[in-house]
Amino acid sequence: MRFYKNLIPPIWQTARAILQEGAHAHRSIQQLLRSNKKWGSRDRRFVAEQIYELIRWYRLYYEVALERPPETEADWWLMLKTAWLLQGHQPPEDWPEMQGLDSLEIWRRHRVAVENRAIRESIPDWLEERALQEVGEERWAKLLPALNSSADVVLRSNSLKAPRQKVLHRLRKEGLPVELLGDREALVLGQNRKFTHLKSYEEGWFEVQDYASQQLAHFLKPQAGRYLVDACAGAGGKSLHLAALMKNRGEILSMDLSEHKLKELRKRAKRAGVSIIKTEKIPASGRFSPAYYNMADYLVLDVPCSGLGVLRRNPQTKWIIKPEFLEEIQATQAHILREYSLLCKPGGQLLYATCSILPSENEWQVQRFLQSPDGQEFELLKEQHLGPDRGPEDGFYMALLQRKG
Known part of the structure; x- marks a missing residue:
């Protein structure tokens, strides 16, 4: 993966606003993308994905990088270096902001941190304790990793307008990569693509519904x-x-x-x-x-x-x-x-x-x-x-x- 330095400050600044200042995640990311219209589709996808990665794995990243929540700009750069390493990427070592903690130390800290499930799965300790009390170990061990996975965008075909198969064909004809999901009205969107401009959407052929x-x-x-x-x-x-x-x-x-x-x-x-x-x-x-x-x-x-x-x-x-x-x-x-x-x-x-x-x-x-x-x-x-x-x-x-x- 290639990293472009101009994209990095908006990533950690937006993540900080969401994680530490209570800003709404979806609205903050949409506002960021709207205010940077010159970014291409690849850049926009990279920025959105990295912000969500920081939100999803916040505790894991800061425990490995800092052993505490980030406070300074330098802390956030170190968090990003840690995130990229744990995602399997090689951070740009020639950037001054990426100096400090070396990669071997990050991996050493990671091996220690993941012994604690609440850190490994990036949740607060109180939630780990509460879920164990209510859900039980057997199901929680399976459910927690699944809750940390990414979710597909799911659509519901509107049977008042057309059968699901007809909706499927029309959406594919309009360029939307959709597949059938289950045996009723659901369609899964293969990629997170815009669709509100489509005639089928304007005519009510489908809705977004989990x-x-x-x-x-x-x-x-x-x-x-x-x-x-x-x-x-x-x-x-x-x-x-x-x-x-x-x-x-x-x-x-x-x-x-x-x-x-x-x-x-x-x-x-x-x-x-x-x-x-x-x-x-x-x-x-x-x-x-x-x-x-x-x-x-x-x-x-x-x-x-x-x-x-x-x-x-x-x-x-x-x-x-x-x-x-x-x-x-x-x-x-x-x-x-x-x-x-x-x-x-x-x-x-x-x-x-x-x-x-x-x-x-x-x-x-x-x-x-x-x-x-x-x-x-x-x-x-x-x-x-x-x-x-x-x-x-x-x-x-x-x-x-x-x-x-």
């Missing part, structure tokens, strides 16, 4: 003509998929605390040819008027969570969240189950989902609800765990409950 997320609608199997409430809808990826499975017949009420996300959902629904979705902002109190009670044939609660199941896509998460955040988010999940479950009609179904791998956010949360006074009217029909250690999906949990009566 493979695990696509399993939710099929897990529920909603019938056409029914009334469904997606009460944590966000920008609406699942609402759109549910509408397609319902053949655009019935009614979906998509709700969220963010009006900005609901505005994006309305735009996506128009593009996708979905007419059965209505949007509504959730009250700031998180409580609903009794007029909403006992109405939904299906209630979907894809609740806020730690995001520890999607570290492949959002490696910054492991450096942002703290143990106290887990307690706060579990309280939020319990509140949502308690308050939002009132929307489900007797005989209706409630789907609870997270993109976490921790039982305390998943099956333990569901069991606490079922054992509480608020959950006495519900029973568990089925549940499922997904994860990159088991298939092409991110870490995901789904539980389907039914309200008695």
Whole structure:
């Protein structure tokens, strides 16, 4: 690999902003690329990949290079030298910034550091301890390396517009390298390529939706003509998929605390040819008027969570969240189950989902609800765990409950 010195400062400066100043990873990288329009495609890909490598393997790199987090510009240059060596590249030794720690010492330190799994897999000690307590050694040993792998971009073909095979042929004709994934609507993008300019995208033939997320609608199997409430809808990826499975017949009420996300959902629904979705902002109190009670044939609660199941896509998460955040988010999940479950009609179904791998956010949360006074009217029909250690999906949990009566 050839290294161009002018690209290096933006890499470590952006990584520093993300890792030490709390900047949002995706937005920071996109802003950097937009502000350097003269960079070619190879340079842009190199910069983005190296920033994500620094985020993903932050602890491993700094433990080997410095035995502490980086503080100075010289520290970041040494971190990059270490990163490139561990990636199998030869750093440019003639650069003054690359002087100091020699390669043999880096490899010696690496041999020592990787004896500690939390350092080897680049996670905080508290997360290692928490995962061992909840997930157990056998699964965690397989799951953790998988969470550190890179994730493909996955698309969902829109069955309201065309069958998957027809979408596949059209995308290939438009120059997008896609392959079939699974036996339903999913397509995997072979390379991270732009596609929002394509006519097929503008006409709503496909959406970006992670493979695990696509399993939710099929897990529920909603019938056409029914009334469904997606009460944590966000920008609406699942609402759109549910509408397609319902053949655009019935009614979906998509709700969220963010009006900005609901505005994006309305735009996506128009593009996708979905007419059965209505949007509504959730009250700031998180409580609903009794007029909403006992109405939904299906209630979907894809609740806020730690995001520890999607570290492949959002490696910054492991450096942002703290143990106290887990307690706060579990309280939020319990509140949502308690308050939002009132929307489900007797005989209706409630789907609870997270993109976490921790039982305390998943099956333990569901069991606490079922054992509480608020959950006495519900029973568990089925549940499922997904994860990159088991298939092409991110870490995901789904539980389907039914309200008695």
